[in-house]
Amino acid sequence: MTKGMMKRRTLLRLAASGGMATALYPFGSVRVLGQDAPFSDYRCLVNLFLFGGNDSFNLVIPRSEAEYNVYAQSRQNLALAREDLLPIFPSTTDGMEYGVHPSAGGLQTLFNSGQACIIANVGPLIAPVTKDDFLNGSSSIPPRLFSHNDQQDQWQTLKGRDNLVSGWAGRIADVISAATDQQTLPLNVSTAGTNLFQSGQDTVPYTISEEGADAYGALEDSVTLGTERRQAFQDYLAGGFPSVHARALAEVHQRSLDRADRVNEALALVPDLDTPFPASSLGAQLKIIARMIAVKDEFRMSRQIFFAAAGGFDTHDDQNALQPGLIANVTDSLAAFQTAMVEIGMADQVVTFTQSDFGRTLTSNGDGTDHGWGGHQLVTGNPVAGGEIYGRMPVLEIGGEDDATGGRIIPSLSADQYAATLARWFGVEESDIRLIAPNLENFAVQDLGFLG
Amino acid sequence: MRHVISVLLVTLLVSSCGGGGGGSTVPPSPGGTAPPPDPNPFSISDAEAVRFLRQATFGPTADSITRLKQTGYEGWIDEQILLPPSLELPYMDSQPEPEEFFELHTTRMDAWFQHAVTGSDQLRQRMAFALSEIMVISQLSVLARTPRGLADYYDVLIRHAFGNYRELMEKVTLHPAMGVYLSMLGNEKPDPERNIRPDENYARELMQLFTIGLVELNPDGSPRLDAGGNEIPTYDQGIIEGFAHVYTGWTFGGSSSFHSPSFLFTIPMQSFPEFHDTGEKRLLNGVVLPTGQSPEKDLADALDNIFFHDNVPPFVSLRLIQRLVTANPSPDYIERVAGVFRDDGTGQRGNLGAVVKAILLDDEARQPASDDTAGKLVEPIIRLTGLWRAFDAKARNGRFLFAAPEFFFSQAPLRAPSVFNFFTPFYSPPGELRSLGLVSPEMQITNETSTANVNNYLAVSTFLRNSSSPDLEDSEVFIDIESELELAADPGALVDRVADRLLAGRISSALHDEAAGMVGLIPEDEPAFRVAEAIHAIVTSPEYAYLR
Numbered sequence A: 001m002t003k004g005m006m007k008r009r010t011l012l013r014l015a016a017s018g019g020m021a022t023a024l025y026p027f028g029s030v031r032v033l034g035q036d037a038p039f040s041d042y043r044c045l046v047n048l049f050l051f052g053g054n055d056s057f058n059l060v061i062p063r064s065e066a067e068y069n070v071y072a073q074s075r076q077n078l079a080l081a082r083e084d085l086l087p088i089f090p091s092t093t094d095g096m097e098y099g100v101h102p103s104a105g106g107l108q109t110l111f112n113s114g115q116a117c118i119i120a121n122v123g124p125l126i127a128p129v130t131k132d133d134f135l136n137g138s139s140s141i142p143p144r145l146f147s148h149n150d151q152q153d154q155w156q157t158l159k160g161r162d163n164l165v166s167g168w169a170g171r172i173a174d175v176i177s178a179a180t181d182q183q184t185l186p187l188n189v190s191t192a193g194t195n196l197f198q199s200g201q202d203t204v205p206y207t208i209s210e211e212g213a214d215a216y217g218a219l220e221d222s223v224t225l226g227t228e229r230r231q232a233f234q235d236y237l238a239g240g241f242p243s244v245h246a247r248a249l250a251e252v253h254q255r256s257l258d259r260a261d262r263v264n265e266a267l268a269l270v271p272d273l274d275t276p277f278p279a280s281s282l283g284a285q286l287k288i289i290a291r292m293i294a295v296k297d298e299f300r301m302s303r304q305i306f307f308a309a310a311g312g313f314d315t316h317d318d319q320n321a322l323q324p325g326l327i328a329n330v331t332d333s334l335a336a337f338q339t340a341m342v343e344i345g346m347a348d349q350v351v352t353f354t355q356s357d358f359g360r361t362l363t364s365n366g367d368g369t370d371h372g373w374g375g376h377q378l379v380t381g382n383p384v385a386g387g388e389i390y391g392r393m394p395v396l397e398i399g400g401e402d403d404a405t406g407g408r409i410i411p412s413l414s415a416d417q418y419a420a421t422l423a424r425w426f427g428v429e430e431s432d433i434r435l436i437a438p439n440l441e442n443f444a445v446q447d448l449g450f451l452g
Numbered sequence B: 001m002r003h004v005i006s007v008l009l010v011t012l013l014v015s016s017c018g019g020g021g022g023g024s025t026v027p028p029s030p031g032g033t034a035p036p037p038d039p040n041p042f043s044i045s046d047a048e049a050v051r052f053l054r055q056a057t058f059g060p061t062a063d064s065i066t067r068l069k070q071t072g073y074e075g076w077i078d079e080q081i082l083l084p085p086s087l088e089l090p091y092m093d094s095q096p097e098p099e100e101f102f103e104l105h106t107t108r109m110d111a112w113f114q115h116a117v118t119g120s121d122q123l124r125q126r127m128a129f130a131l132s133e134i135m136v137i138s139q140l141s142v143l144a145r146t147p148r149g150l151a152d153y154y155d156v157l158i159r160h161a162f163g164n165y166r167e168l169m170e171k172v173t174l175h176p177a178m179g180v181y182l183s184m185l186g187n188e189k190p191d192p193e194r195n196i197r198p199d200e201n202y203a204r205e206l207m208q209l210f211t212i213g214l215v216e217l218n219p220d221g222s223p224r225l226d227a228g229g230n231e232i233p234t235y236d237q238g239i240i241e242g243f244a245h246v247y248t249g250w251t252f253g254g255s256s257s258f259h260s261p262s263f264l265f266t267i268p269m270q271s272f273p274e275f276h277d278t279g280e281k282r283l284l285n286g287v288v289l290p291t292g293q294s295p296e297k298d299l300a301d302a303l304d305n306i307f308f309h310d311n312v313p314p315f316v317s318l319r320l321i322q323r324l325v326t327a328n329p330s331p332d333y334i335e336r337v338a339g340v341f342r343d344d345g346t347g348q349r350g351n352l353g354a355v356v357k358a359i360l361l362d363d364e365a366r367q368p369a370s371d372d373t374a375g376k377l378v379e380p381i382i383r384l385t386g387l388w389r390a391f392d393a394k395a396r397n398g399r400f401l402f403a404a405p406e407f408f409f410s411q412a413p414l415r416a417p418s419v420f421n422f423f424t425p426f427y428s429p430p431g432e433l434r435s436l437g438l439v440s441p442e443m444q445i446t447n448e449t450s451t452a453n454v455n456n457y458l459a460v461s462t463f464l465r466n467s468s469s470p471d472l473e474d475s476e477v478f479i480d481i482e483s484e485l486e487l488a489a490d491p492g493a494l495v496d497r498v499a500d501r502l503l504a505g506r507i508s509s510a511l512h513d514e515a516a517g518m519v520g521l522i523p524e525d526e527p528a529f530r531v532a533e534a535i536h537a538i539v540t541s542p543e544y545a546y547l548r
Helices: A005-017 A027-033 A065-078 A105-112 A131-135 A148-157 A168-175 A226-238 A244-267 A281-294 A319-343 A415-426 A430-436 B002-016 B046-056 B062-082 B088-094 B101-118 B122-132 B147-159 B165-173 B176-181 B201-211 B237-246 B295-307 B312-324 B331-342 B352-361 B380-390 B405-409 B441-445 B448-464 B491-503 B509-520 B527-539
Strands: A043-050 A060-062 A086-088 A098-100 A116-123 A188-190 A303-310 A350-356 A375-380
Touching: A043 A148, A043 A281, A043 A319, A043 A415, A060 A065, A065 A319, A086 A105, A098 A105, A105 A116, A105 A319, A116 A415, A148 A350, A168 A188, A168 A303, A168 A415, A168 A430, A226 A244, A226 B509, A244 A281, A244 B448, A281 A303, A281 A319, A303 A319, A319 A350, A319 A375, A350 A415, A415 A430, B046 B062, B046 B122, B046 B352, B062 B122, B062 B352, B088 B101, B088 B147, B101 B122, B101 B147, B101 B380, B122 B147, B122 B312, B122 B352, B147 B165, B147 B176, B165 B201, B165 B295, B201 B237, B201 B295, B201 B312, B237 B295, B312 B331, B312 B352, B331 B352, B380 B405, B380 B448, B380 B491, B380 B527, B405 B448, B448 B527, B491 B509, B491 B527, B509 B527
Parallel strands: A043 A303, A043 A350, A188 A303
Antiparallel strands: A060 A098, A086 A098, A116 A375, A350 A375
């Protein structure tokens, strides 16, 4: 069960103050201290969450002979052939050569043209963890490693060992709510249903479908008595209910009714894009997000965060057969989205990034992989200092220095560092960054540098 | 698809509301057969009966209310437990072969709705549905190729709905659909040469999601804390690996060899000992399985090891209570039910029939709700079955060919997005519920999109598919509004009648006014439109969507 409001606020406050010489302050006043002048520009983040745990050690692969051989020895029948890898050319070299999965042509193009970067071996961490720390059961290890929902929660909330029930995009919306109060839609919009990532303390995200806002057919003006029916329903909803559950549902109805027509009327201004998208749910999600960005001025949006998602990455079985389609869907969708941003003239203001439950084991279970920890993530868009691999590529050796045990790689960068870098670019003030990324203070590097 | 429905509503409602010929109908026979001497020996009010039947069935009907009053709560449960199970696979096999293979999935939906809407073994079907949201497999996976396998798995849940949880664990573990879904099927002993070790998927999820969860629990379901106030993990990676080694050496039953699978999805998996790991295996509570055991012996020992873990009673009890009665049961309620799970009074552990009886007869389920945090949102698809049961819905061809309920209701049997089900037991939406520290699992599939979709389907099901609707296709499920038509001239009486059927008359004055006001806007010569309007107002209301 979750804790009450006061408890959570206390936790957030404690997380914010940490070991620093900062006075404890109530959450409410943080917003007064934070950004509250309106933003003069537009910026947008798109989180592409890969549910199930993407096997990113088969997405970015060493091509240098020695490192490739280590990879191939570890991965055995799951290893990709060296000659099939699509070469990428990082501007800054660590002395090794790299390639991406043969189905990741979209990524290869974006990377080599400087519009994508790779964040190497990132994952949930409370503080840096060495192999010895892991074997000795360090308190810096996030709880419930290797569990899908718990590690999804870690990525989305950055809660570490705390009981935070808000997501870091939700907290961003909270801390810049004064600066964005001209916006007539919530800062957070999901095309993939309810999620913790966008759930704030004070702010609630808005969900749309792959086609836009879903309207209530019987309440449309064009339907017999639709206008009257809608008014009667809204009057009834406003009257209150003797159940906390009914009230929760009624609020969703009210928000839905309040927004659907506005959103669909705005989207009708850009009925289609020239850019083709993959014929997948993810392609459709990124397309509606592109159209929403195209009509942002209809809602006076200056800051937006979208949540899109793809599933099916839990490749315990049949990985060699499944992975090409999974990776092609993601990288082709990212490439299409970038093209669409150029088409609508927003390429300089939008950053897309991936998250996933965890990386997967280097070892095989016969025809698939199991739950790991660290993994690589992708960031795309013109603002990205692209064509680079940020962080250190891990040693892909079973029992090697980066292997916790059984081919589960210990992350060398934290999800907090990743989020803080994105949040800073988005416009969160330095004094509020620790509210967004509570564990950041435990790391020497405060910004991963991939956004300049 | 969803937009198609929306457009359908717009186009049809504009032109054809109310339909033809609804005005003169045969008056309903009042009362039917003579009542027994005392129709209500247990003094169960209509409101009490409806509350119970919304917890224990897919929706109250006039007949079920009558029967419940005759038998009392306990007698009704006993009677239900003895009814023969309505099974999906035999139903599917009795239906004509569809033209396309994938349409068999629609036949499976048909089977589910047949039993949910018209089956007499309602409590068993509700339990099976609840169990299908705990021991999850999903068509949205490689199982998309085996509708009959999915149905056979669901039949396991139906058959064992009142059986023993340990036996159910074994049937589920050895069902090939589960074997494929969580990749125990085909899992082999380690091959260090090739860096291959056993698959950990089933080892992890059987414990995390089906039986004990991640942290030690007290008998009341609260986390047990160590001296430092920290939660205590139930297992570590080494134990996962121990169980992963247990679950090696199994493939489809009837296979000629481990690597020549039969692909038979309706008989239990079989073992091939040469592919089973025979080493020691570290399990829960310090238990270590010795070397050299057979696949069957290892499996039986491992399932016992889990089944007798102290977490299982509160873990399973909480989840079943949440599916049937309330999202936030008190710790005492959980502990009372968990106590029955531990021992049904005859020394049996895991007797699900006794557990469901304890859940439904508990004071917290039967006494008036203490405050406005009690109860739960009714699962979206059960709002639809409730409407269909209350108004005796059917299609002329006798089928319920609803291909994709999940597009409208964000859920359908065995179609969860992952093994984590449609929602978690601990989902707490931002706002009042979260600030009160309360959960509402169903709110995880409630958002601005889903609310519109649910109401759109309910609008179609009332306005466009009722017994007065013109041009109904043979496959369209329609509600029977004949006995409401005679009240159509009197908006207040009509709304009262509909509220009786859906809410046992417990309608707020606000909803009554909304519904009656809308009815009054419709000309008297369109009685079916009036009836549909009244039903629509109630069935799409938050009042109908929660259960207290």
